[in-house]
Amino acid sequence: SYLRNLEDNPQIPAIAKNFGTKGRYEEVNPYLIEDILAVNNSILQPPSAQCRPIHLTAIIRHGTRYPTSKNVKKMQQFYNIVLQNASGEDSWLREIQNQWTMWYKEDMDGRLVLKGMNDHKHLAIRLSKLFPSLISEEKLRGGFIKFITSSKHRCVNSTLSFKAGLTELWEIRDQKFDHAVNDALMRFFDNCKKFLQDVDNNPSAMTEVDNFKKGAEMRRVQEKIADRLRVKYDAITDDMAEAAFYLCAYEFAIKSVNSPWCRLFDEVDAQVLEYANDLKQFWKRGYGYDINSKSSCILFHDVFSRLDKAASENKSGQQVTEAVTVQVGHAETLLPLLTLLGLFKDSENLTSTNYAKQTQRSFRTSYILPYAANLVLVLYDCGGGDLRLQPLLNEKPVMFPGLTDQKAAMPLYQDIKEHYSELLHGCDFEKECQLF
Numbered sequence: 001s002y003l004r005n006l007e008d009n010p011q012i013p014a015i016a017k018n019f020g021t022k023g024r025y026e027e028v029n030p031y032l033i034e035d036i037l038a039v040n041n042s043i044l045q046p047p048s049a050q051c052r053p054i055h056l057t058a059i060i061r062h063g064t065r066y067p068t069s070k071n072v073k074k075m076q077q078f079y080n081i082v083l084q085n086a087s088g089e090d091s092w093l094r095e096i097q098n099q100w101t102m103w104y105k106e107d108m109d110g111r112l113v114l115k116g117m118n119d120h121k122h123l124a125i126r127l128s129k130l131f132p133s134l135i136s137e138e139k140l141r142g143g144f145i146k147f148i149t150s151s152k153h154r155c156v157n158s159t160l161s162f163k164a165g166l167t168e169l170w171e172i173r174d175q176k177f178d179h180a181v182n183d184a185l186m187r188f189f190d191n192c193k194k195f196l197q198d199v200d201n202n203p204s205a206m207t208e209v210d211n212f213k214k215g216a217e218m219r220r221v222q223e224k225i226a227d228r229l230r231v232k233y234d235a236i237t238d239d240m241a242e243a244a245f246y247l248c249a250y251e252f253a254i255k256s257v258n259s260p261w262c263r264l265f266d267e268v269d270a271q272v273l274e275y276a277n278d279l280k281q282f283w284k285r286g287y288g289y290d291i292n293s294k295s296s297c298i299l300f301h302d303v304f305s306r307l308d309k310a311a312s313e314n315k316s317g318q319q320v321t322e323a324v325t326v327q328v329g330h331a332e333t334l335l336p337l338l339t340l341l342g343l344f345k346d347s348e349n350l351t352s353t354n355y356a357k358q359t360q361r362s363f364r365t366s367y368i369l370p371y372a373a374n375l376v377l378v379l380y381d382c383g384g385g386d387l388r389l390q391p392l393l394n395e396k397p398v399m400f401p402g403l404t405d406q407k408a409a410m411p412l413y414q415d416i417k418e419h420y421s422e423l424l425h426g427c428d429f430e431k432e433c434q435l436f
């Protein structure tokens with residue numbers, strides 16, 4: 001049905017699947033386009049009927065947002081080039097020049113949009129349908145569901161929206177629910193000195209990204225955009241090509257429209273721009289540098305300490321005091337953690353020179369990190385002391401790499417802890433992030 005949605009639906013740009021971290025959540029779960037509250041219960045078959053979920057942790061990126069002011073400036077610059085220099089009779093160009101108006105403002109600066117609020121409201125409802133014994137009115141009212149968020153408004157507003165999804169679902173009006181702002185956990189990268197020095201504030205750390213943006217593939221994209229606009233080649237820099245891509249992506253993500261901006265790209269162009277974004281995420285947040293993932297040690301230990309607490313309370317027959325933890329952060333909160341867990345690792349690094357070989361790469365943020373992307377870890381008690389952990393990414397099972405358990409979709413919690421024992425006994429945030 002997604003193909004019908006995609007190919008027949010003129011409202012969905014064909015290149016919507018290439019938007020990377022600027023992509024809509026619906027693109028990774030196309031069944032949501034027809035029913036935003038649909039869930040796929042079949043994916044959650046525990047290994048036996050006696051398995052019951054006892055704890056759930058969800059680490060969620062905020063919902064759809066406005067562009068950052070850095071990108072609004074580039075989009076405005078590109079819009080001016082099209083207004084002043086472009087020529088031609090194409091209908092899409094006339095629409096840009098005569099009807100479309102630049103409505104993005106710098107002070108929007110990455111704030112959550114209405115669609116982003118709904119992303120989290122609907123995710124909350126879908127997760128309550130998938131795990132009704134954990135995400136329930138009783139658990140919420142009883143204080144067994146905790147909320148933790150980054151201090152950025154897009155994350156706080158996403159957290160409020162997630163809560164509103166539940167309080168509206170259960171028509172709760174007589175009770176308020178707190179959330180804890182915790183940047184040490186949700187913005188750990190701001191406090192990791194080694195990451196700030198070696199990566200974030202080190203221009204040479206992005207050499208592969210810069211080289212690709214100055215390379216042959218990107219230059220061809222720039223020339224094709226210039227040809228479509230009938231402007232000089234030197235008017236369309238790599239930054240301008242990216243700004244055009246963002247105009248198409250944001251018009252779609254925020255307004256769900258297939259805007260005329262998308263006519264500036266074909267599939268090849270979109271894949272090149274997608275790779276440029278994936279290169280940035282790989283070297284700034286992913287496998288590019290070890291410190292990228294090690295900066296998430298504080299979050300890694302926080303998650304496992306909560307799983308251990310739930311396991312021990314369950315074992316001693318007590319009620320699990322923290323049944324559910326909902327943690328809202330950024331793409332750069334999730335990606336380092338996924339990298340630490342070894343997920344989506346390719347055999348070769350993404351570089352400026354192996355684009356052609358990486359077309360089937362696992363490290364593809366369009367699939368991994370759309371708005372409202374979420375890693376959900378569910379701990380099950382399957383009886384007889386048999387605890388199992390199921391990881392879900394964007395409501396689909398993922399397998400921890402290297403775990404050969406025949407029920408790999410839901411391995412024994414003990415096996416997972418053995419698999420990650422080096423990290424569990426090490427991965428000390430202070431040590432990893434200290435400057436020598």
Ligand SMILES: O=P(O)(O)O[C@H]1[C@H](OP(=O)(O)O)[C@@H](OP(=O)(O)O)[C@H](O)[C@@H](O)[C@H]1OP(=O)(O)O
Nearest residue numbers: 021022061065067068070071284329330331332
């Ligand atoms: O290219 P922009 O300025 O949008 O980059 C943003 C990040 O957006 P992303 O690259 O992930 O699409 C933004 O991540 P988000 O998850 O909060 O949207 C990040 O917070 C912001 O600082 C920008 O990242 P950068 O690495 O500082 O460019």
